[in-house]
Amino acid sequence: MNYKAVLRINAQVILIETVLMTVPLIICMADGDSPGFRGFAAAMIIGFVLSGAALWLTRKAKNNIGARDGFFAVGLAWTLMSLLGALPLFVSNSIPSYVDAFFEIVSGFTTTGASIIPGEEIASLSRGILYWRSFTHWLGGMGMLVLLLAVIPQSGRNGGFSLHILRAESPGPSVGKLVPKMRQTAMILYFCYFALTFLDTIFLVASPELSLFDALCLAYGTAGTGGFGLNGHSIGGYSPYVQNVCTVFMYLFGVNFTLYYYLLMRRVSYIFKDEELRMYLATITLSITVIMINLWRNGIFSTFGERLRHAAFQVASVMTTTGYTTTDFNEWPSLSKGIMVCLMFMGACAGSTGGGIKIMRVLLLGKTIRRNTHSLLHPREVKAIRYNGGVVDERVIENVQSYMAIYVAILIFSFILISMDGRFSVLSNATAVISALNNIGPGLEQVGPSGNFAGYSVFSKLVLCFDMLAGRLEIFPMLVFFSRSTWKKV
Amino acid sequence: MNIIITGNGKVGKTLTRQLSGEGHNITVIDKDSSVLESSIENYDVLTVTGNCASRKVLDAAEIEKTDVVIATAATDETNLLCCLSARSANPDVKTIARIRTPDYVDNIERDRDLYGLSLAINLEKNAAIEMDRLIKFPGVLKRETFIRGRVEIVELAINEDSPLCDEPLTKISSILRSQVLVCCVLRDGEAIIPGGSFVLRHGDRIFVTGAIEALSKGLRTLGVVTGKIKKVFIVGGGRVSFYLAHRLVRNGLDVTIVEKKRERCEELSQIIPEACIICGDASDMTVLESERMGSFDAVASLTGIDELNIITSIFATKLGVKNVITKIGRDENRKVVDSLPVGSIVCPKELCCSAIVRYIRGMQAGSGAADSVHFLAEGLVEASEFTIDETTRHRDTPLRKIKLKKNTLVACVRHNGKFVVPDGDSCFSLNDKVIIVSKSSDAVLGFNDIFAD
Numbered sequence: 001m002n003y004k005a006v007l008r009i010n011a012q013v014i015l016i017e018t019v020l021m022t023v024p025l026i027i028c029m030a031d032g033d034s035p036g037f038r039g040f041a042a043a044m045i046i047g048f049v050l051s052g053a054a055l056w057l058t059r060k061a062k063n064n065i066g067a068r069d070g071f072f073a074v075g076l077a078w079t080l081m082s083l084l085g086a087l088p089l090f091v092s093n094s095i096p097s098y099v100d101a102f103f104e105i106v107s108g109f110t111t112t113g114a115s116i117i118p119g120e121e122i123a124s125l126s127r128g129i130l131y132w133r134s135f136t137h138w139l140g141g142m143g144m145l146v147l148l149l150a151v152i153p154q155s156g157r158n159g160g161f162s163l164h165i166l167r168a169e170s171p172g173p174s175v176g177k178l179v180p181k182m183r184q185t186a187m188i189l190y191f192c193y194f195a196l197t198f199l200d201t202i203f204l205v206a207s208p209e210l211s212l213f214d215a216l217c218l219a220y221g222t223a224g225t226g227g228f229g230l231n232g233h234s235i236g237g238y239s240p241y242v243q244n245v246c247t248v249f250m251y252l253f254g255v256n257f258t259l260y261y262y263l264l265m266r267r268v269s270y271i272f273k274d275e276e277l278r279m280y281l282a283t284i285t286l287s288i289t290v291i292m293i294n295l296w297r298n299g300i301f302s303t304f305g306e307r308l309r310h311a312a313f314q315v316a317s318v319m320t321t322t323g324y325t326t327t328d329f330n331e332w333p334s335l336s337k338g339i340m341v342c343l344m345f346m347g348a349c350a351g352s353t354g355g356g357i358k359i360m361r362v363l364l365l366g367k368t369i370r371r372n373t374h375s376l377l378h379p380r381e382v383k384a385i386r387y388n389g390g391v392v393d394e395r396v397i398e399n400v401q402s403y404m405a406i407y408v409a410i411l412i413f414s415f416i417l418i419s420m421d422g423r424f425s426v427l428s429n430a431t432a433v434i435s436a437l438n439n440i441g442p443g444l445e446q447v448g449p450s451g452n453f454a455g456y457s458v459f460s461k462l463v464l465c466f467d468m469l470a471g472r473l474e475i476f477p478m479l480v481f482f483s484r485s486t487w488k489k490v
Numbered sequence: 491m492n493i494i495i496t497g498n499g500k501v502g503k504t505l506t507r508q509l510s511g512e513g514h515n516i517t518v519i520d521k522d523s524s525v526l527e528s529s530i531e532n533y534d535v536l537t538v539t540g541n542c543a544s545r546k547v548l549d550a551a552e553i554e555k556t557d558v559v560i561a562t563a564a565t566d567e568t569n570l571l572c573c574l575s576a577r578s579a580n581p582d583v584k585t586i587a588r589i590r591t592p593d594y595v596d597n598i599e600r601d602r603d604l605y606g607l608s609l610a611i612n613l614e615k616n617a618a619i620e621m622d623r624l625i626k627f628p629g630v631l632k633r634e635t636f637i638r639g640r641v642e643i644v645e646l647a648i649n650e651d652s653p654l655c656d657e658p659l660t661k662i663s664s665i666l667r668s669q670v671l672v673c674c675v676l677r678d679g680e681a682i683i684p685g686g687s688f689v690l691r692h693g694d695r696i697f698v699t700g701a702i703e704a705l706s707k708g709l710r711t712l713g714v715v716t717g718k719i720k721k722v723f724i725v726g727g728g729r730v731s732f733y734l735a736h737r738l739v740r741n742g743l744d745v746t747i748v749e750k751k752r753e754r755c756e757e758l759s760q761i762i763p764e765a766c767i768i769c770g771d772a773s774d775m776t777v778l779e780s781e782r783m784g785s786f787d788a789v790a791s792l793t794g795i796d797e798l799n800i801i802t803s804i805f806a807t808k809l810g811v812k813n814v815i816t817k818i819g820r821d822e823n824r825k826v827v828d829s830l831p832v833g834s835i836v837c838p839k840e841l842c843c844s845a846i847v848r849y850i851r852g853m854q855a856g857s858g859a860a861d862s863v864h865f866l867a868e869g870l871v872e873a874s875e876f877t878i879d880e881t882t883r884h885r886d887t888p889l890r891k892i893k894l895k896k897n898t899l900v901a902c903v904r905h906n907g908k909f910v911v912p913d914g915d916s917c918f919s920l921n922d923k924v925i926i927v928s929k930s931s932d933a934v935l936g937f938n939d940i941f942a943d
Contacts, residue, residue: 163530179536
């Protein structure tokens with residue numbers, strides 16, 4: 001392990017986070033919000049001192065880091081930036097308990113959107129705090145370390161190391177670069193991300209009911225597929241126009257960003273051929289249709305338009321793991337609720353800002369199952385698995401399978417640990433874990449769209465925090481913490 | 491620049507490291523995805539798995555936006571086809587191919603355009619040319635020539651008996667009674683660009699530069715030059731041996747080649763009838779002894795096995811052969827080999843890479859770029875040749891008033907047709923030729939890079 005290099009990367013991440021806190025600090029200053037100002041000022045001073053000291057200590061670090069260092073650096077960075085990001089909420093007394101503040105910010109960075117703040121109190125938070133809460137979604141969506149790769153110039157000779165960081169942070173089973181240079185790849189990703197967020201903000205601000213501040217916060221939540229709202233009704237309180245804009249952009253942010261790069265490069269044929277995108281669109285269409293029929297049969301919503309709007313919105317929100325809501329789907333018939341839970345697992349496309357298992361993994365898993373059952377009948381069969389016209393490396397298949405196994409294991413363990421709490425129903429506990437691990441936000445029953453996570457014990461909250469981080473970072477970076485050799489001196 | 495490197499073998503990897511280090515956008519193509527994995531983990535490059543001669547694979551590597559294709563796959567046919575496909579996909583692309591089969595290497599070099607090649611690199615032939623140069627100028631470990639062969643950098647080993655041992659560099663010129671300069675010292679695997687007070691030690695390897703006349707006078711004073719070489723013993727009958735023997739025989743030297751395989755021996759005896767071909771196993775010392783290897787002026791160990799080459803060379807040194815040349819295929823071995831008594835080391839891969847890097851640097855910068863680049867001391871140090879033009883800063887200013895970058899040295903200046911080892915009063919004037927020695931870690935790409943300000 002190259003601890004010095006890991007520390008240096010972490011120091012750089014903290015430094016960037018500290019610098020980005022300037023915006024909410026200025027908002028607090030403009031609003032004359034002195035507790036908020038104190039919170040951000042305190043966090044920034046701590047951030048500057050810590051990162052400055054760490055950068056000075058590691059000024060001679062060699063940047064040759066391996067796969068393990070990459071995982072460790074990413075896992076540690078996300079934990080540390082959440083610890084620092086929680087400080088403003090805690091110091092400003094917006095959230096009196098530090099563990100609650102930590103939960104809230106982990107939920108922000110991991111783009112989960114699960115909150116411990118009761119719906120009716122959200123609107124009373126100061127604008128600086130609200131901005132920071134939503135902005136963590138935006139940062140977490142594409143990833144803080146990818147931002148680091150885009151911002152900080154790498155020395156050419158050892159540039160390969162940064163691939164381990166991209167792989168550890170970006171979602172999906174086979175992460176690769178778009179162009180030979182890592183820095184350019186990161187810049188392209190952030191450019192697409194930034195452009196789409198900008199577009200979203202423009203569309204939202206066009207609605208008279210939203211101020212620029214509201215539009216920005218909603219756009220951050222949509223872009224990161226996070227889901228923190230600005231009041232207790234999430235998106236339900238806004239006009240159908242705003243809801244529809246959110247729906248469209250949630251779907252857009254659930255698409256693999258590589259496809260946007262292809263669009264920029266005018267390689268449209270790649271986009272049409274993309275199996276994952278086809279499956280994504282097919283799943284969306286099918287889910288919306290079934291839910292609409294189910295709602296109609298049960299007499300929920302009076303018009304076709306309303307049914308379509310709410311079904312499309314809720315499907316988008318759950319599938320891209322955003323977690324915005326326009327209606328309490330806890331009241332929906334069980335078929336619709338069942339579909340929603342299944343979509344929670346499936347998640348969005350690999351390489352998007354959404355969470356969940358990812359459609360690409362589901363596709364590969366399906367293909368593997370088909371091959372394995374087929375080879376039961378033809379024991380000598382040799383068959384490669386193809387995806388998007390190319391052969392999938394067997395290591396990727398193995399990786400997907402082990403990912404699924406660990407995913408289920410964590411799901412079960414967390415469920416049992418949470419159930420020790422005893423205050424919530426079985427379905428609430430189960431959906432709380434599913435929602436945390438898949439970075440969605442709301443679950444069903446007590447943790448449904450109208451509930452929150454405040455009632456859980458400190459221990460349960462920390463378990464859920466771990467689940468959220470594990471879900472966003474796709475488990476392995478968080479598991480490195482439990483590997484004994486990580487902590488061994490070499 | 492956007493560069494595609496096809497074939498991720500020994501040469502491909504070295505090129506990847508060198509060129510990605512210089513900031514180019516590299517895409518590597520290879521058939522074996524596990525080989526590519528190690529490249530993508532170590533260097534900032536993109537990889538594509540597949541057959542590099544296939545148009546589909548080249549398209550996936552974005553051939554239409556590529557400036558240079560370097561084909562270093564194992565077979566010539568693949569390389570040629572790859573370059574042809576690349577040209578047909580993108581007529582503006584520059585193509586560099588490695589060609590090694592002696593049967594048609596000559597006609598390919600002659601008809602480069604016909605094969606769509608901008609540059610054909612023959613690894614084995616380059617190595618043989620290098621060895622030929624060493625044999626012509628015995629006693630030095632390595633020779634690099636600059637300014638059309640008028641200036642050279644030679645590598646020498648310092649041992650206890652050397653008159654240079656334990657002497658500071660300022661006294662070198664008076665000891666050798668000629669104007670030469672020590673531009674680089676390799677000590678314990680580390681390259682040092684020395685100052686005047688630097689004291690040489692036993693075990694150092696030094697790189698001395700000077701105009702060719704001054705240098706040969708100095709080497710004669712030093713007693714390094716040991717008379718002409720007449721008889722050369724070559725161990726191994728591979729391609730390098732063929733090219734080397736061919737050149738030596740043409741210059742009227744006696745050549746003996748030891749080769750294990752009967753068929754190859756017969757083949758060699760047909761194509762180089764002047765040489766004495768011995769069929770025998772070089773790893774068997776009795777064969778070498780019965781052919782009286784110790785009585786030869788020079789021994790070149792050129793088998794395909796590095797270990798065997800090293801052992802043979804040590805054996806030759808022990809037998810008292812003054813000039814020993816060892817071919818090393820994998821430069822990972824070089825760190826170990828440097829400390830052994832194996833004479834001059836020639837690494838074909840390294841030679842080929844410096845030729846390609848030189849070509850690309852020339853393409854890249856146009857004006858202000860180095861006219862030629864040579865890699866010294868296992869590639870840790872570079873010596874580049876520049877021509878002073880209108881864009882050069884600090885022209886006609888005495889050197890002592892200019893602050894140069896650290897680890898950079900002006901080794902030689904050709905001013906009005908005269909070669910001088912520069913001192914504080916020297917200055918660069920228009921159309922001067924200058925040789926700059928610098929560490930590869932901060933390479934001098936344009937001449938103005940040498941200035942600290």
